[in-house]
Amino acid sequence: MVVADRAYLKGARVGAGLAALEAEVARILSVLGQTGAARVEPAALQPAEVLLDLYGEDIRARAFVTRDDRAEMMLRPDFTVPIVRLHMAQGVNPARYSYCGPVWRRQEFGSDRPREYLQAGLEIFGEGAPAEADAEVLALIGEALAGAPVSLLTGDMGLAIAGIEALETSAPRRAALRRHLWRPARFQELLHRFGVDQAKMTVRRAALIEAAQSGTLDAMIAEAGAPVGLRTAEEVMGRVERLVAEAVTPPLDPGKVRALEALMAVRGTCASVLATLRDFSRDLPGLGTAIDRFEARLAAFAARGIDPAALAFEAGFGRTTLEYYDGFVFGAIAEGRPDLPPIASGGRYDALTEVLGQGQGMPAVGGIIRPEALLALTGGSPQ
Structure with missing residues (x-):
């Protein structure tokens, strides 16, 4: 890599390349901040002992960690967790924040993925009905991506979590399944073992x-x-x-295991899968509440001009991403550019606020855009 290069962009640390990136960041932030979001800038160095476990196995392995005589610290691998920590330290008041800055993640030997890249994003805490906040975040991210060749994909981790809770088994088994939900191979291994x-x-x-x-x-x-x-x-x-x-714990009911596996394999458009999801509530009692939330989200999408019949859905989407998401998740995939990461992503993380709020939680949802990847996709100049 040339010294002036940065993630996905050549020569973007100096001169015209940097000016183009700065203009793109300003444009994105003007869209994300148009509803009154306050700018926020959490510290680049975050306490590793407090936060590292919240990210999950993948990020734990890729965080840059350092230590001095006071504490073990890490370079922030994303913005969401540091912002939740900052916000919950001030109480459980509704708020919204916009931001942009670098994040850092170690990469495997031989990988050409960047160790440092920008994230620009929006986080909404406790404002309005959760479904409406989900739709607002997706709409604002979509507006900031307008004109870019991306495909939007959505999921709902809340459905899988509700499906696990519907299994008639011990609390430790359900906890183990939830813990490994983001590691599909290990999850399947546990399902098989608990069914024997x-x-x-x-x-x-x-x-x-x-x-x-x-x-x-x-x-x-x-x-x-x-x-x-x-x-x-x-x-x-x-x-x-x-x-x-x-x-002494009885094996899992084979019918419920099959239902859970089929649930997590559902895919289609948001509108087309609703009836299919309703059918699963017969085999997995307790799923109804999660499906009601899904249906309310579709209505909120429509109210924002997002057509549920044209929006892709995969129940398994989000199972290999950040482990703090526990509800709605989404990603914007670059069309024709498999070399680029998701251009945007985000989701709901209510449980994370309770962890960092020391038992006091609140609804929260957010999303990020990678400005450098977006510029690389659209030709290297602001839209």
Whole structure:
């Protein structure tokens, strides 16, 4: 990479290239800020211990982390989590923010993906009905992308989460499935494992469980001698207690597992999938509320001039992105440019506000645009 190059743009750190990018950023922010959003600029260095786990496995592996004599810090890998932290520190008042600045993510050896790139975005906290806020964010992002050759794709993590909660199984199993929802291969592995009778366990695991149930586990551990490895005797006991609980948990209903898998495979337009989603509520009781939210969002889209019959939907969309999304999600995919990342993305993250608000949460939704990628897509000059 030439020193003057930046993410997806050649020569955009100096002269005319930089001027074009600055003009594009100003244009995007004028669109996103037209409804009175306050500008916000969270610190580039954020506390790693507080925030890193909130991003999920992928970002944890790619965050730039550093330490001094005061704390372990990371360069912000996105804006949403730092803005939620900043906002929730001030209480649970409604607000909206716009922003633009660099974010940083480590890349794998040999990757040509940028380590630093700009994000421009909008975050809305607690204003109006959630469906209306979802539609407003999508409409504003769409307005800022007007004329760009992109395809909009939407999803709803709330449907998958509601489907998991509808399974008749233990709370630890549901928690494990939710935790791995963003790792499809591991999720499928758990679904299969939880659907198998635990009587088919390994001989060693069966012996441990039998010892725990008969009260001889302490003697077995003592006979084994000093612990070798990282786990203490107390941790081993805790693990065995979880195995005992797992052993007496009935397997998942195969019909409900099939229904959940089929639910997460639904795709079509937002309008066309509504009836299909309603059908799943027979096999997955409790799904109705999530579907009601989906239907309300479609009405809000239509009120904003977004045609639900022309808007693509995939129930599985969002399962490989940031793990703090728990409802509506969307992305804008560059047409004919597989070398570019999603030009825009976003979604709803109500639960994140509760985590950073120390138990006090509020509805929240936002979206970002990558100005450099957008300019690269549209020819390198402001629209």
